[in-house]
Amino acid sequence: MSKTLRAASFLDKGGVGKTTSTAHLAVALEEQGKDVLLLDLAGKQGDLSKHFGVWSEYQDRIADDDAWPNIATVFDESWGTIKKKLGDQATKDLILATGEGPDIIPAHPGLDSLDGDLGNIDNARDRYSRLDGFLDSDVDPLGYDAVLIDLPGLSNNICYNGLWAAKNVVVPIEPGSFEDGQAEQLERDLEKIGNNFGVEISLSLVLPNKIDTRRTLDRDYLEIFEEKFPESIAPEHVPYSQDIRNATESGQTAFAIDEPSTTADRAQSAYLSAASTLLDRLED
Numbered sequence: 001m002s003k004t005l006r007a008a009s010f011l012d013k014g015g016v017g018k019t020t021s022t023a024h025l026a027v028a029l030e031e032q033g034k035d036v037l038l039l040d041l042a043g044k045q046g047d048l049s050k051h052f053g054v055w056s057e058y059q060d061r062i063a064d065d066d067a068w069p070n071i072a073t074v075f076d077e078s079w080g081t082i083k084k085k086l087g088d089q090a091t092k093d094l095i096l097a098t099g100e101g102p103d104i105i106p107a108h109p110g111l112d113s114l115d116g117d118l119g120n121i122d123n124a125r126d127r128y129s130r131l132d133g134f135l136d137s138d139v140d141p142l143g144y145d146a147v148l149i150d151l152p153g154l155s156n157n158i159c160y161n162g163l164w165a166a167k168n169v170v171v172p173i174e175p176g177s178f179e180d181g182q183a184e185q186l187e188r189d190l191e192k193i194g195n196n197f198g199v200e201i202s203l204s205l206v207l208p209n210k211i212d213t214r215r216t217l218d219r220d221y222l223e224i225f226e227e228k229f230p231e232s233i234a235p236e237h238v239p240y241s242q243d244i245r246n247a248t249e250s251g252q253t254a255f256a257i258d259e260p261s262t263t264a265d266r267a268q269s270a271y272l273s274a275a276s277t278l279l280d281r282l283e284d
């Protein structure tokens with residue numbers, strides 16, 4: 001059995017497409033024959049599950065108090081006790097299947113207080129390596145090819161757990177959001193976090209998102225992105241596509257659209273090529 005690859009979406013900013021990219025890259029990897037597990041750490045609103053139309057099903061489970069254990073409990077001291085009681089089933093109970101290939105561990109309201117709870121752990125290594133420990137001991141044995149982690153758009157303790165565990169980041173960027181200084185800021189952030197942890201965090205994939213090539217500004221930004229990130233830029237950009245929004249609202253990715261528009265078609269192609277680039281970089 002080969003190793004489970006890991007990557008996490010990261011940018012200290014909301015609304016750039018972290019969740020959308022994570023969902024679509026997961027489906028793109030599945031299209032290439034990979035078995036993918038998604039992990040939603042991006043907040044209790046469950047955005048990633050909504051991309052696959054499984055959020056209301058999960059809400060029902062939570063309402064029936066049947067969502068214990070959940071993603072927040074794996075960070076907890078109680079996880080050991082839960083495993084003693086439930087055995088291997090403890091981890092399997094966290095996972096839902098989606099209709100598009102990837103499996104998912106959904107977000108949970110418990111994520112709300114998790115950041116503060118992690119902050120109370122004195123030892124930095126212990127505080128930041130909880131997720132890594134869970135993936136090593138409980139998820140890797142399940143034999144997925146890859147785990148993709150969706151992170152919140154801010155640098156908190158949950159985010160640091162994701163970075164520590166994955167050590168590889170996927171960064172969606174949109175035109176205009178990346179005034180010159182921000183590219184350097186991102187690289188400085190990753191270096192600083194890596195230094196604090198004593199690990200190397202790689203910028204594995206920079207994915208230009210919401211691009212409208214009819215706009216000069218967007219074309220200029222694409223050039224800037226290519227110059228700034230020659231090593232990690234994705235082979236194709238993801239166009240701005242109303243179809244992506246519509247698909248998300250109906251609980252699907254753009255891969256599930258019956259008659260994709262030109263932009264949805266281009267988006268699919270961009271996600272597929274980005275997914276193979278990401279795979280190559282994670283396997284390196």
Ligand SMILES: Nc1ncnc2c1ncn2[C@@H]1O[C@H](COP(=O)(O)OP(=O)(O)O)[C@@H](O)[C@H]1O
Pocket residue numbers: 013014015016017018019020021047153209210211238239240241242244245248
């Ligand atoms: N390529 C795209 N074309 C059109 N809308 C997009 C695209 N990518 C993301 N969006 C929309 O932008 C909004 C923010 O995306 P999201 O993935 O939730 O960002 P983040 O997770 O970084 O906060 C959502 O409404 C999403 O549907």
Ligand SMILES: [Mg+2]
Pocket residue numbers: 018019020042047151
């Ligand atoms: Mg998000």
